[in-house]
Amino acid sequence: MSDALVQARGLRKSFGAVEAVRGIDVDVAPGEVFGFLGPNGAGKSSTMRMIACVSPRSAGTLSVLGMDPGVDGPRIRARIGVVPQLDNLDAELSVRENLEIYGRYFGLPRRHVKEKAAELLEFAQLTERAGDTVEELSGGMKRRLTIARSLVNDPELLLLDEPTTGLDPQARHLLWDRLYRLKREGVTQIVTTHYMDEAEQLCDRLVVMDGGVIAAEGSPAELIGRYSTREVLELRFDPEHRPTAEALERHAERVEELPDRFLLYTVDGERTHGDVVGAGFVPLSSLVRRSSLEDVFLRLTGRTLVD
Amino acid sequence: MSAPAAPALWRLLPAGSYAGRARMMMVRSATASRRTWLAFVSGFFEPLFYLLAMGTGLGSLVGDLPGPDGQPISYAAFIAPGLLAASAMNGAVFDSTYNVFFKLHYARLYDSMLATPLGPVDVALGEIGWALLRGGLYATAFLSVMAGFGLIESPWALLALPAALLVAFAFAAIGMAATSFMRSWQDFDLVTLAVLPMFLFSTTFYPLSVYPRWLQIVVECLPLYHAVELMRGLTTGVVGAGLLGHLAYFVVMVVVGVVIAARRLDRLLLR
Structure with a gap:
């Protein structure tokens, strides 16, 4: 699969003596929603951080959008969106400013980010809360804002690390709906989760990770057919x-x-x-x-x- | 999007960690400070209160002191440049230690920035740049007050502003480098332990001649001493080659601080 947006071969990550990722092969095709499924400590987040170019790989090859994260980190990051496991919104800024300033980090012009922020507030159903500080938002709203923020640069690839952990069922369904809309718009997504229902809802294809290796790979239906x-x-x-x-x-x-x-x-x-x-x-x-x-x-x- | 052509200093910094967009960090800080303007404004009053309390109050008991060239100057005129230097230090140290530590470990602010093209060097330069801008505004305000009280004796005092910026830059860079090694809030007692005695003893409030020789040597090694002497020389108009020595001290501090801070941030953020 040479047109893969993300391609990893023998990818490894170790922290001192601990090997978090122990040689994985991954291909993510354009337009698909790809999942990393596994328990805490399986190596999902370490893999995501390597793909997001904020964690140098320990061994193996990795290409993201056809580039090497070790060389072209800033250029790759300019074209991807990241939703981290824990919200890291800017508590010193308002909801709207969180989007606008974030857009400026990508070097986008002021006028463009203003329009983009209005559009994303609508997408995240936060238009009425635009002037509030982040602290005043509920958990689900913060999560939606984090996702909206990750879209400010119109990313070709969206990385979502446990997007709905800690949310109530209603908030989860609203988020899933938003992610589904993005999928229809053609945004490639990589999702990590330890929720089965989430993986079945969202992912076209997924790998099951355990102990830093890939235990199985396929579509949810294929995996069920093969292993159950x-x-x-x-x-x-x-x-x-x-x-x-x-x-x-x-x-x-x-x-x-x-x-x-x-x-x-x-x-x-x-x-x-x-x-x-x-x-x-x-x-x-x-x-x-x-x-x-x-x-x-x-x-x-x-x-x-x-x- | 790529880093601009690399001058020599950048080669000491981690590769691929600079997007040339440190300015956007400052836009962010300026936007955030609109909400916390009170804290922003308060930074101006601290040296002003010291000047009023010590300069006017204590000054009426102390009378005149020998200036840098031995000519007597009023006590207020003696301590004002010292306070200017100390406020440049305090502002820069506060911004680059407490604030940076909080953003680094609690707000995870820098992590969110690294998901954009910004790199650790943008973060370091942006934060230092903001501390400088703030320090520059305070210094300008304080110099105006000094002029209003008639404590400025020479047009050389205009150069006290860029000098204050250099001093602030140096302390911010070193402060940020030190913060990158800190593991918990307890470590910040060390910052107070370094800054407070420096504030009190670096000829801010009385001349070096009051100390025994061995203590004079210790004081002469302290960065704030060089800042105070630099400012005092400029505001009293006693300008000589010695001031260049003080300047060199801070240029070295800047280079060492920026290189260590950028490298350490790289290791802390890009794990």
């Missing part, structure tokens, strides 16, 4: 009458035992439920659901993602 079954039957038992995983195994393709429940991977959850009950195991509660990326992650790493 169509349906999952979740069973909870009374601790006194809890069967062993081995006893359940012949009713499903695969069984995962979690502290509070069993996950039975199967094509038809209802039928499996009937089989299990027929075999004399009576669960306290049961739930049939579609497989999700959470199941993929569990399969790949043997752990749940967010504990």
Whole structure:
């Protein structure tokens, strides 16, 4: 993929003796939304910082927009937008000034940033709050402002590091809607997240990272198809009458035992439920659901993602 | 977008860390200070209060002191240039230590700037530049007050303004370099420990001749001493080659400070 916006080969990052990223290959095509999925400490943010040209790589090759971050950092940064994990808005400036001054850092003319700021305030639904200081905004509003700020230079590539962590469901959905609109406008996005539903909502393609390496790669549907079954039957038992995983195994393709429940991977959850009950195991509660990326992650790493 | 043709000094600085846009940092600071104008204005009053309290109050008891050339001058005329130098130092040190530390570690302001084409050198120069602009305004105001009180004896005093800027530049650069090594607020006690005795003993309030010889030598090594002597020479019109020595002291401070600050910021911000 030579027209990739981002291409990494054997990319590594170490901090002293700690290796945060241990040799990854990544290709991000123009126009796609690409996800890094993984638990805290998987190496997602370190990778993002390298792509954002604010962290020199320790080994491997990396090209962003066809340039080398080690050589052309400022030139690359001029064409990308960054939404960091933690909001770092300028608390000494108003909401509007945050956008206008940020635009000036890119060398954009005053008149242009004025118009751009008005447009972005509208996009982030913050026009009424334009004169407020940042402190007066809610968490969701700050996040929207941070995203609006990252768009001030009309970036070709947008880097979003855990864009909705810590937001309530309503604020998350509003953000997802905004990101989806950007995708339709053709802005390539790279998203890190440890939320499965977010990855499934947003990403065309993603990699699952764990311990600094890539454990799997594909579209959400591909990954589910490859590493999981169509349906999952979740069973909870009374601790006194809890069967062993081995006893359940012949009713499903695969069984995962979690502290509070069993996950039975199967094509038809209802039928499996009937089989299990027929075999004399009576669960306290049961739930049939579609497989999700959470199941993929569990399969790949043997752990749940967010504990 | 790329760095301008590199003069010799830039070669000491980290490559790719300068977008030539330090000015935008100053635009930001100016915009932010509109909201905190009171703090901005207060910086002017501190030396003025000292001048009134010490110069007029204490001055009525002290009478005249020998000026740089031995000619007697009023106590107020003696300390005014000292206060000018000290306020250049204090403003620059405050801006480049407390303020920079807060922005570096708490507001994560510089991290947000590095997501733009700005680099650590833009950040360092922009912050130092703002401290200078502020120091320049205070110095201008204070020099006007001195003129109003009749404490300026020579047209050479006009050069006290650029001299104050150089002094502020030097202290801001060193302050920023020092801040880059600080790990917690406790470390700032060291700043006070360095600045306060320097303020009191660097011939700000009385001449060097009052000290025993060994203490004179210590004082002569301090940067503020050179700033005070430089200012006093200019405002009293006692100008000689010695002033060039004081100037050289600050030029060295500037170069050392900027190079260390830029390199350290590079390491702190581009991890």
